[in-house]
Amino acid sequence: MTDVAGWWRDAVIYQVYIRSFADADGDGIGDIDGVRLRLPYLRALGVDALWLNPWYRSPMVDGGYDVADYRDIDPSFGTLAGAEELIADCHHHGLRVLVDLVPNHTSDQHAWFREAVSAGPGSAERARYWFRPGRGDAPPNDWRSSFGGSAWTQLPDGEWYLHLFAPEQPDLNWDNPEVLAEFDSILRFWLDRGVDGFRIDVAHGLAKDASLPDIGAEPPPRGSAHPHWDRDEVHEIYRRWRRVIDAYGGDREFVAEAWLDDISRLARYVRPHELHTAFNFDFLTCPWDAAALRAVIDKTLTALHAVGAPATWVLSNHDVVRHRTRYGRAETGFAFADRRRLYGSPVDLALGERRARAAALLSLALPGGAYVYQGEELGLWEVEDLPVSLIRDPSWARAGETRDGCRVPLPWSGTEPPFGGAAWLPQPREWEVLTAERQTGDPDSMLELYRRALSLRKELPALGDGGLVWEPDARRGVLDFRREPGFRCLVNLSDSPVVVPSGGSVIASSAPLTSGRLPVDAAVWLG
Numbered sequence: 076m077t078d079v080a081g082w083w084r085d086a087v088i089y090q091v092y093i094r095s096f097a098d099a100d101g102d103g104i105g106d107i108d109g110v111r112l113r114l115p116y117l118r119a120l121g122v123d124a125l126w127l128n129p130w131y132r133s134p135m136v137d138g139g140y141d142v143a144d145y146r147d148i149d150p151s152f153g154t155l156a157g158a159e160e161l162i163a164d165c166h167h168h169g170l171r172v173l174v175d176l177v178p179n180h181t182s183d184q185h186a187w188f189r190e191a192v193s194a195g196p197g198s199a200e201r202a203r204y205w206f207r208p209g210r211g212d213a214p215p216n217d218w219r220s221s222f223g224g225s226a227w228t229q230l231p232d233g234e235w236y237l238h239l240f241a242p243e244q245p246d247l248n249w250d251n252p253e254v255l256a257e258f259d260s261i262l263r264f265w266l267d268r269g270v271d272g273f274r275i276d277v278a279h280g281l282a283k284d285a286s287l288p289d290i291g292a293e294p295p296p297r298g299s300a301h302p303h304w305d306r307d308e309v310h311e312i313y314r315r316w317r318r319v320i321d322a323y324g325g326d327r328e329f330v331a332e333a334w335l336d337d338i339s340r341l342a343r344y345v346r347p348h349e350l351h352t353a354f355n356f357d358f359l360t361c362p363w364d365a366a367a368l369r370a371v372i373d374k375t376l377t378a379l380h381a382v383g384a385p386a387t388w389v390l391s392n393h394d395v396v397r398h399r400t401r402y403g404r405a406e407t408g409f410a411f412a413d414r415r416r417l418y419g420s421p422v423d424l425a426l427g428e429r430r431a432r433a434a435a436l437l438s439l440a441l442p443g444g445a446y447v448y449q450g451e452e453l454g455l456w457e458v459e460d461l462p463v464s465l466i467r468d469p470s471w472a473r474a475g476e477t478r479d480g481c482r483v484p485l486p487w488s489g490t491e492p493p494f495g496g497a498a499w500l501p502q503p504r505e506w507e508v509l510t511a512e513r514q515t516g517d518p519d520s521m522l523e524l525y526r527r528a529l530s531l532r533k534e535l536p537a538l539g540d541g542g543l544v545w546e547p548d549a550r551r552g553v554l555d556f557r558r559e560p561g562f563r564c565l566v567n568l569s570d571s572p573v574v575v576p577s578g579g580s581v582i583a584s585s586a587p588l589t590s591g592r593l594p595v596d597a598a599v600w601l602g
């Protein structure tokens with residue numbers, strides 16, 4: 076299969092944060108058997124593939140993004156045999172499977188790092204990571220961890236090691252051929268087990284300027300001038316991985332997690348012979364504003380079209396405040412650098428829900444593929460009052476921020492928390508009306524809206540890959556575009572209802588029309 080025909084060009088990929096998805100053994104922690112049990116739910120939802128957050132053996136300091144063994148499953152999630160069975164079950168249900176590859180860092184409990192610590196300064200074992208002497212009592216440079224504080228931790232023997240995330244996540248040295256060879260082998264290990272692709276964690280972080288210069292008070296933009304984000308050398312690695320994956324027949328894909336300042340830099344990751352797709356974080360962070368959304372949509376399509384790659388449309392994931400909450404605030408967009416500033420500020424959840432419904436129809440109508448983060452199809456909101464004693468996110472201790480509010484276990488059934496199983500974080504009692512059981516069959520529910528939209532996506536040739544044409548005479552504040560053959564989508568972000576044009580029948584709407592008008596904060600599909 077060539078790129079042009081690749082399944083990822085229009086796939087809807089459902090993100091499974093295993094720990095919080097479904098718990099089969101009743102210990103409060105979601106597991107692989109829980110995912111297996113819920114495959115009929117995902118099939119009925121109508122998604123095409125699953126992206127599984129890391130499931131490898133891990134001390135779970137950062138939800139599994141601290142991998143101790145890339146070729147084994149964490150016992151809290153299940154076994155390697157169970158993982159193989161899940162992959163087979165997914166395929167049986169017609170679902171593809173992407174696993175999460177974590178190449179920027181290992182766990183400090185990984186065999187390599189333990190060997191590096193005991194082998195001592197100057198050893199080949201330390202050369203797999205970034206070990207350096209300090210500057211007097213100070214760390215080797217001024218780099219900061221994404222979770223707050225210095226990016227360096229000192230060992231008792233005096234040397235420091237680099238970690239762009241938690242101290243338990245030492246950064247690998249991608250200049251070292253052993254690291255390259257090891258990850259080729261890890262890719263093959265999972266490809267041999269039938270996975271359909273990989274989500275690449277911190278795809279913009281692997282290459283570092285080996286002279287490890289200070290960044291200074293005014294960091295350069297992410298890109299070739301930055302010592303560790305989005306350096307040009309990183310593309311060599313992806314060209315190499317592309318050769319590895321292509322040897323498996325051409326229908327496996329890579330998706331990059333890369334937080335960059337500029338979509339034209341993102342497009343470089345999805346050039347021919349590199350990765351296939353990348354998460355569209357410009358769309359995710361965009362305010363609920365027609366002009367801003369249209370600008371992001373146009374920029375995305377232009378930049379990605381230039382390199383022949385499909386767009387992806389993403390509203391939420393396990394690292395950001397759930398969009399029902401974001402869209403219910405006075406300030407609806409955010410910048411990655413200060414992503415937590417609005418945390419806990421007032422929110423109108425009814426408004427957030429209306430907009431989230433409209434955003435679902437918008438994102439599923441745009442050209443390309445889409446991601447659904449578990450629970451957005453149920454209309455879950457961010458839980459911002461978690462008991463501090465239960466917070467596990469490492470950024471809590473280092474920076475007073477937590478992403479756990481979007482990782483609260485899904486409510487499946489019943490009328491009291493925990494809804495349908497034990498839960499490692501408490502669910503709001505109000506989620507009683509949001510359980511999958513309660514929403515199933517209720518035509519006004521978020522779940523049925525997603526099901527309808529996803530089933531139409533499969534049915535209508537206009538949806539998925541392709542292009543769009545904006546209506547030239549759309550009212551200010553209204554997103555209005557056509558896709559051929561015979562499809563039109565309108566989203567009303569203005570402050571009054573708009574007349575729904577004649578000439579097509581309403582096939583889906585996020586809110587009831589009132590006298591032929593589309594209410595504020597609503598979307599409609601015409602076909």
Ligand code: NOJ
Pocket residue numbers: 137140177240276277332393394
């Ligand atoms: C991005 C992941 O999505 C996030 O959850 C994790 O903390 C960092 N990368 C570090 O691996």
